[in-house]
Amino acid sequence: MDPVVRTEGLTKDYGAVLALDELDLEVPVGTTGLVGANGAGKSTLLKILLGLVSPTHGRVEVLGHDLATEAEAVRAVVGYSPEHDCLPPDVSASDLVVHLAMMSGLPRVAARERAAEVLRHVGLGEERYRPMGGYSTGMRQKAKLAQALAHDPRLVLLDEPTNGLDPAARDEMLGLVRRIGHDFGISVIVTSHLLGELERVSDTIVVLDGGRLLRASRTDEFLDETGTLLVEVLGTDARDRMAAALADAGVEAHPRGSMLTVTAAHDTLDVRDLVRDTASDLGLGLVRLQVDHRRIEDVFADPEDADVAADDDGGASDDADEEAARV
Structure with missing residues (x-):
């Protein structure tokens, strides 16, 4: 078209x-x-x-x-x-x-x-x-x-x-x-x-x-998936305790506002189960556990990533599968 x-x-x-x-x-x-x-x-x-x-x-x-x-x-x-x-x-x-x-x-x-x-x-x-x-x-x-x-x-x-x-x-x-x-x-x-x-x-x-x-x-x-999870527990102190416990288990966890971004250190690790079990063991209220997606704002916050994505996707065209471009 x-x-x-x-x-x-x-x-x-x-x-x-x-x-x-x-x-x-x-x-x-x-x-x-x-x-x-x-x-x-x-x-x-x-x-x-x-x-x-x-x-x-x-x-x-x-x-x-x-x-x-x-x-x-x-x-x-x-x-x-x-x-x-x-x-x-x-x-x-x-x-x-x-x-x-x-x-x-x-x-x-x-x-x-x-x-x-x-x-x-x-x-x-x-x-x-x-x-x-x-x-x-x-x-x-x-x-x-x-x-x-x-x-x-x-x-x-x-x-x-x-x-x-x-x-x-x-x-x-x-x-x-x-x-x-x-x-x-x-x-x-x-x-x-x-x-x-x-x-x-x-x-x-x-x-x-x-x-x-x-x-x-x-x-x-x-808005594709970033390969990380968003985890929210009740309270800032609870967030920090969760981050420390996940780090001890070999999982990267970094604060993002009231939440944590969580990445598995090993591909075979079931991160979702680990997050759930860790929250239960620590007696924390688990509010949210979801896949993290990119936002349009990320293109401005990290232009180098945008350049790479544009180069990977090729020239913008009417082809629905290849509309990314960079000048």
Whole structure:
């Protein structure tokens, strides 16, 4: 299956800032999380994909269209929800979505029907006729999402859609993002500085660092098993006693917050049984015993490991088995 986005040597040089540096990237169909610190090039990449900013050099394809010659065709099939608040306070969500749907080419009647549909989908069915100046932050984020979906796009770009939301509203928004990608079959590229969010909703993760591609791979490859166990017992003193007892048994155990990371010194050692028996012998309350998985944060905490993983996985492509890459 062809990628929804392909870049070759994509560079954007603002003079004082090199926002993107010879970026080679392929984004597969599905939901892709775009990760990176401030200044990594995320927003610049989205603006280039929309045709709002011209690259210094390089080539970009979006949904098979060459952005240099077919920018209008790209905008017809791509929706965009910006990070910053840009909604007119004296306009209702219904009027805004209808207007933008008509600008995208829908007739008035179809635009009204589509607006009602997407506003109900995002949870603004009852409030769609109210002026958006009286909306909460969560409602305003939903209105931005609705207008991005108004013209039935094939790809939606969401820039920090959970920005400013409380935990409950954030969970609701993430559920909407997941439904767009998995229930409606619309590919999504979503940015967030909260990396745990992207683990929950993304099929693929792309990590940018200083305008370059640090890693791109399936989310489950980021979250593969580390070969260690996470062990939690009741109390810091109990944790230290458990660590000492496991060390005496030839098992490495290191504190991680209130828990221990435990690694077997010998392949044949049944670590789980040892942990359980040790907790019982010491009279400790065993709260948790589970396999440790990597997190997206580990790519930033240990970039050398990320480089090795990227080299091992090869170039990013639409091949579902080999999407990791490094520039």
